[in-house]
Amino acid sequence: MKRKIVLMSAVLLIAVVSAFAINGNLFSNSENPLPNFKVTVYQYGGGSTQMGTEIVVYDSGNNELFSGTTGTDGIYSREWPYALGNYTVKAWYPARPNDGQNGQNGFTYSGANIVTSVTLGQNY
Numbered sequence: 001m002k003r004k005i006v007l008m009s010a011v012l013l014i015a016v017v018s019a020f021a022i023n024g025n026l027f028s029n030s031e032n033p034l035p036n037f038k039v040t041v042y043q044y045g046g047g048s049t050q051m052g053t054e055i056v057v058y059d060s061g062n063n064e065l066f067s068g069t070t071g072t073d074g075i076y077s078r079e080w081p082y083a084l085g086n087y088t089v090k091a092w093y094p095a096r097p098n099d100g101q102n103g104q105n106g107f108t109y110s111g112a113n114i115v116t117s118v119t120l121g122q123n124y
Helices: 002-023
Strands: 036-042 054-059 064-069 075-079 085-093 101-109 114-119
Touching: 036 054, 036 085, 064 075, 085 114, 101 114
Parallel strands: 036 114
Antiparallel strands: 036 075, 054 064, 054 085, 085 101
């Protein structure tokens, strides 16, 4: 009986390992990686980038999809798992509710990596 359990466990383990080998890693998406979304936020006037800017991306129905903060280089980047279509990225510096500047830019996702930018407006 004990031998039968060990043999069945070994067969099951070989089957699982074979499935991973045949299909590539089942938990990986390496053959079809997600596109990348990258936004650069520029200070008023467009000369330099702005770190610590709050960004929010909205779909065409004005539904918030995700938010983040630009790094020291003024860039926010992440994978893009959303459908083809039109989107808007809005930026606030400093982050809301203490913001003194904002800006926005519309963009269209057509299946490739997204590289866009926002230039902040004057202080208000």
